[in-house]
Amino acid sequence: xxxxxxxxxxxxxxxxxxxxxxxxxxxxxxxxxICQDILLVDPENQEALIMLxxxxxxxxxxxxxxxxxxAVEVLKRLSDAHCRIYYRGIxxxxxxxxxxxxxxxxxxxMAFEWYTKAMADYELALSTCSPGNQDAxxxxxxxxxxxxxxxxxxxxEGPREEGVMDGYE
Numbered sequence: 001x002x003x004x005x006x007x008x009x010x011x012x013x014x015x016x017x018x019x020x021x022x023x024x025x026x027x028x029x030x031x032x033x034i035c036q037d038i039l040l041v042d043p044e045n046q047e048a049l050i051m052l053x054x055x056x057x058x059x060x061x062x063x064x065x066x067x068x069x070x071a072v073e074v075l076k077r078l079s080d081a082h083c084r085i086y087y088r089g090i091x092x093x094x095x096x097x098x099x100x101x102x103x104x105x106x107x108x109x110m111a112f113e114w115y116t117k118a119m120a121d122y123e124l125a126l127s128t129c130s131p132g133n134q135d136a137x138x139x140x141x142x143x144x145x146x147x148x149x150x151x152x153x154x155x156x157e158g159p160r161e162e163g164v165m166d167g168y169e
Contacts, residue, residue: 007038007041012041015037019031019034022034023054028058035049046079050083053074057090064098082128082129086135089139122139
């Protein structure tokens, strides 16, 4: 086993910038690693937690599980109630996109359910945000447009089997 090199507190702002850059380069594993290094020094760093959550959601395309469960665990560590609701919406929206992209049996109804869960979260986030923060409205509108543009995305016909919507918090 290799012992990890600790970061200094002074290096955290630059490390956060590097994590953002790796996410933009579509390299979520590198962003995750940097965030984990930051959290070893500052376990409650909200910016690092949010970046880590987003990096996990970036990996949904390749591996929905365990990335989904990891994102939900990080979500629980966010200190602000509004942020928890908003980022739960992000997790749900990105899970919906994953189901939509994968296709296959029930993918349309699964995507519909996750999009509508995200929209409910964004609606709730809108009720708790400041007037200048309309991020939740932008995300809600994106989900609505996807559902409007894809009429095959609709609720399931009949009850779902146990475990199909597993992991929803």
